[in-house]
Amino acid sequence: MDTYTSPSGPAVSGVVVARSSLLRMAVAAYLARFKGQSRIHTESDLRGYLTWCEDRALDPFTAARPHIELYIRWLQEVRGYRPSTVSRVASVVAGFYRTCVIDGALENSPAEYVRRPAVPAESPTLGLTHLQFEALLSAARNFTTMLDAGVDLRDVQIAARHADPRTTMRYDRARKNLDRHPNYILAAYIASGT
Template sequence: MFKPGPIEPMFNAHMTAEEIAATAFLAGYKGATRALYIGDLRIFFEWCSVNGVRPLGAERVHIEFFARYLEEVRGNGAAATFRRLSVLKGFYRIAEADNRIKHSPMTYVRMPRVVWDENAAMGLDRSQLRQLLQTARAKSTTDAALVILMGMLGLRVSEACSVQIEDFTETQSGHRVLRVMGKGGKPATIPLPMPVLRALEECAGERTAGQLLVTNIGTAMERRSAYRRIKSLGKQAGLPAGLHPHTLRHSAITAALDSGATLRDAQIFARHADPRMTVRYDRNRGNLDRHAAHGLAAYLDDDS
């Protein structure tokens, strides 16, 4: 039976073939993405161990059984299952390129269908986002900075929690800027409008270094803490249930388009590698207003 060892992105002479293959795959990723992929690989490696399968000897049928395990035993939805299988695609693609396997077992695996609800990607509307900002400002300077980083700059929650005070002390081309390390280890420089800069400076207070967002007891704020704060602030602001940090990023992108930003400028703002992702947000803005249901209802109600 295969016994999985630790999956860590560091090479040593005692690693198994599977661990070396995992390390080779993970070498292309950093930060939260790498941590997520390590977790996904660990789930697969542990499943292989229980079922007596060597990951580098797995066949398509094994992957199909693993997919059913994700759905029926772990209770993963289509999106989570799709992502975990996609990680395996990458793992086996690298293993094949490195001649560790002859053919990837993922080639003909049936991927779950993930349905994208375009109308759900809009996030908060202008009045709701304003209400959340007002509630956060009234609560604390930290809450205000947290909401502003995501709701006005479009940062992801991991990016917001990683902001250091030193990251927004520089000036470039006449603008105070924030430097962040984005998804996939891509650096970004973001100009800070005066209301945003003021909120970040108020949050920093007398501190001149260290993580900007801290908890009430002075420890660095993490993703879970940020999630709880956003959920609590949303409840206090009277917003619909289900608010989470990424909702604010959605809201920021949609609001940027509503404010007159071009698709190209919105893509730069959102830091989308694929412009088609930004187009989704643009199309979503008018979906409900232009929906054929309005015209049909008026047509059927017309007594003339």
């Protein structure tokens, strides 16, 4: 068996290095399916699972369904996550393993039959009341109109907390295209009280 001396010191077997490379490639392949905030959140959830495996000296490629069930229980009982969060994280882990199967890194997904916590059909998150929504529209109108009123771009940038004036200018150009946007039409309809 070949050995590899890592820059940090001790020798590691060639098999371990190959598994590590395979894992890095599998993670990259899975995350490549996502963009923007979805990628950031998915990466965070997957990193949490991989760290949990590492803390238990568990190779993610040798994990079985009971390991993932234990991870879900750990999220619930130790971390105290809500069912919706646990279900989301379990979906990320299942998606990772599904991608590993698709790419030929694994024959079967150990997450295929994992039980996820029940998530209530109704969300406990409250939406805006009609008055709150009108206040939001009013505030947006007063902003999206600062430039129309002749307020200096720099002052609008500061009020909007934009780090770069190009961001403010981008919103200024985009506001002229809102008349046909479905959300804008809905907001105008609700604001008109009809």
